[in-house]
Amino acid sequence: MQQMFLRQQKYIFYLLSLYTLGWGFTSYKTVFLSLILGTVISLFLLWSLVRKVEKFGRAVAQGKKARSLGTFSRLAAAVLAAAIAIEYPQYFSIIPVTIGLMTSYTVIIIDFLLHKNK
Template identity: 60%
Template sequence: MPELKAIYIRQRKYIFLLLSLYVLGWGFTSYQTIFLGLILGTSLSLFNLWLLARKTDKFGEAVAKGEKVRSLGMLSRMATAVLAVMLALEYPDKLHLYSVIFGLMTSYIVIMIDFFLQAFNSRSK
C-alpha cells in the first residue's frame, strides 16, 4: 500500500508544521498553557495517526493473505487520549484542558482537510 504511506507522510508533514507553529506560540506569547496543551495533544494525535497508519497497513496485508483480521487499535488510541486528559487534569497550571482536547483532534481534522484538498486537486486535473 504505497499510496497509504504517501498519505501518511503528507499528513505527518502538515502536523509537524502545526507543531512548529505551536512551539513558536509557546515561546513568543503569554499563552504558554494553551500552546503547551496544543503541543501535547497534537503530539499524541500524531502518535495515534502513526498507530492507525501502521495498523491499517497490517490490516491490508492480512486481508491480502487471507488471514484473520485483527482490530485497528481503537483501544490504544483511546488510552492515549485518556492519558493526555489525565495529564491536563493533573497539571492545570501548565496544560490547558480544552487545548489538549483540541490537539488530540488535530490528526482527524488534518485527515479531512487533506482529503478535500486531494479531491479538489484530482478534480481540477
C-alpha cells in the same frame, strides 16, 4: 497510504512548529503547551492507525484472520493526554489538549479536500 501519511505528518509538524513559536513568544504558554501535547499524541495515534491499517490490509490480502485496529490503545492514549492535563493544570488546559487531539482528523479532512481532484 504511506504517501498520504507522510503528507499529513508534514502538515502536523508545521502546526507543531507554529504552536512552539506561540509557546515561546506569547503569554499564552498554557494554551500552546496544551495544543502541543494534544497534537503530539494525535500524531502518535495517526501513526498507530496507519500502521495497524496496513497490517490489517496485509492480513486480509493473505486470507489470514485480521486483528482489530486498536481502538482501545488509541482511546488509552487520549485518556493519558487528558490525565496529564488534569494532573498538571499549571502547565496544561484540558480544552486545548482536546483540540490538539482532534488535529489529525482535521488534517486528514483538509488533506482529502486538497487532493481529491488529483
